[in-house]
Amino acid sequence: MALNNAYLESVYEKVEKRNPGEKEFLQAVYEVLESLIPVVEKRPDLVEAGIIDRIVEPERQIIFRVPWVDDNGKVQVNRGFRVQFNSAIGPYKGGIRLHPSVCASVIKFLGFEQIFKNSLTGLPIGGGKGGSDFDPKGKSDGEVMRFCQSFMTELCKHIGADTDVPAGDIGTGAREIGYMFGQYKRIRNEFTGVLTGKGLSYGGSLARTEATGYGLCYYTSEMIKCMKNETFAGKTVVISGSGNVAIYATEKATELGGKVVALSDSNGYVYDPNGINLDVVKQIKEVERGRIKEYVNRVQGAEYHEGCSGIWTIKCDIALPCATQNEINEESAKALVANGVFAVAEGANMPSTPEAIAVFQNAGVLFGPAKAANAGGVATSALEMSQNSERLSWTFEEVDAKLKNIMTNIFHNSYNAAKEYGLEGNLVAGANIAGFLKVADAMKWQGIAY
Template sequence: MLTDEYVKRVYAQVEKRDGDQPEFLQAVQEVFESLQPVVEKHPEYEKAGVLERLVEPERVIKFRVAWTDDEGKVQVNRGYRIQFNSAIGPYKGGLRFHPTVTESVIKFLGFEQILKNSLTTLPMGGAKGGSDFNPKGKSDAEVMRFCQAFMTELSRHIGQFTDVPAGDINVGGREIGYLFGQYKRIRDEYSGVLTGKGLEFGGSLARTEATGYGLCYYTAEALRVLRNDSFEGKTVIISGSGNVATYAAQKAEQLGAKVVTVSDSNGYIYDPNGINVDVVKQIKEVERGRIKEYAERVPGSEYHEGSKGVWSVKGDIALPCATQNEIDGESAQQLVDNGVTVVCEGANMPSTPEAIAVYQKNGVLYGPAKAANAGGVAVSGLEMSQNSYRLSWTFEETDAKLKSIMETIVANSLAAAKEYGHEGDLMLGANAAGFVKVANAMVAQGVL
């Protein structure tokens, strides 16, 4: 509920301008609700028009991507790059290739990225990009031609000191390699312009694992501080089967939990003996197959059609790692009824406002995406540092830095929540802590 007059006025302006962008409006409203006690305490933000500037991207780039398929037919997709805020560093945020990509989706992701990047304590601004292109079912040659066409346009707008994209849904090592190669060819320079690169050409150890591992480090620290508890002996429900889900499952098991589910857009696997991460990686990373194949290979496991059914499984901790708005109010109530007391988000905005209300009403320990899944961009920032130094750190060094960053995010979120009168509220604390740093930088730099 928006009650502060300044916040209400700015949100009404966003609604008027961007009323056709539901995902973006949802993200702005959720953040604005948390920021009300902050702007009440800092009237200088209203005078400087911080909120008005925060919700308006510095630059929206939309372009045509024409490429040729294996049959020689020309295909046309839409490309986007939204450079949202550069107050604390060069634009930083992933590229998503998925049929659901729209300007609204990219704007919500870019807006969230501003605060997420701020929370990492690293000097990175917020951005996001992508295309409605779907790599699934395409040959390597088709993916390469699309990536080259996409980068031909994108290369005009990015650079290691300007905007450093990374991967996101359907943009993994293969896609980043093709994108980097085309940038290098066009610009005739070898720079850290993309993160998530292969280890052979400037990538960082632990980057592949970073979002999933970071999610578990965040969850473990929140459990320790707020519940005097841990992953040990817990049953964990995970959605998704991409990088985030796979490595969250791996780390949760290393921390003493049993992960019993993974899913994809068609359905989910329930394995009462604990998910075999090696089988998931073989199916999804190597064979690029469907998760139902897991049940054909692992005795005792079950495949169920319908991805939302994963939230009907009994457990202690839920880690949604698939996509936005995958948990609605009804699914959240199912989780609570089945014993879940902790929900930390590996995907971006996977819980609807109705779901979050259920968590809060039932005392669920809730870790919002912009904090809980910040591990990926944190290690992307560390990759940028390694590229600038022209060196590489060991897996153990990078992983230790990641763990420290995630624990710091928990500490800073809880400190901000306490400062603004909502002790223990990780969502309000994350929004407040991320926002204040950006807002102060915006005020200091003048009207831009």
């Protein structure tokens, strides 16, 4: 792959050399550098200050052992990660992912993306990410608690309300956040807003649970209104995943007049031509912690299909991938285009491959990238930080209104940045440029530490 810019080529070559085999991280870096070609041509001062050379290298990477004891009394060992990528505009902010796929490359890609996503919110938060290859699925509450306590025993040395504020992510919900917060408080003897996504009884924010899914729909609604003069009303929507993001994207898309006809999990997908019954999904996923295939046993007329990729062959107007990275490949993108999709917005982190994004853009499909479209979660986490700092609790309506305003601004800032740099309509480039420029200027003003 060629970046058609000698300076950016040299930066990427150094990243490749320092991070061999880290495909997810390299993919994320390449996409951003590609967007910055017109920026480096227009802003030589940023090249002179070495901003891009610095922004692709994490400020700090922490890898640690996480030993814990299972219900059989056997010692298990997992690996923990925290990448504190960039603090130019505020304390590190980013979730903790608990999933067997977690490795250095995945955490670095997520942390790198988080820099620009957090910048786009307009709030003073830097980029970071963490996690472990621990899998909470199939574990008892006791096993999850012992893992979380061990994980936080090490992590607490590196985080704080004004240093690094982790949140939830895949595998890390209210239960896990609660156990981690309890251990942090026990060790540090302080009650601070060190974690977000907390329960409402101990500092959590109303609307945080709904935030990423709602925010995705607010962004998508603004995108299709401004660029196509369209709305969700009467549109068929396909959403992948069936976790927190997918559930609340389904809720908001339905509220806005759309009909969501499909959801999925890591085993397969369900198709309900009458529209997904969200109450059934919430019972299966949030209460029973079951698999999505249970849906067809409770809703007449629904179909279950093994395998995840087939969900993108369902005819729809709007597609919202909310499962995991690289779930839409070139073939799936072509299927969506052939079936008439006119808008795709990413609820998961980097769910579309570069080849898939090219298919959408070449076909004139509106494409909202993850770092812009799914920023609602971290935006509301930052609002939770504000409430914790002020010892206040805002109403659901107050938080939701702030969230909608933030997502609307993210769209317009991305759209305007793309237009300013000669890439009108390219929201991928626009999000990267708008997010980068704020961080870059902060880094330039703060100088270089020798």
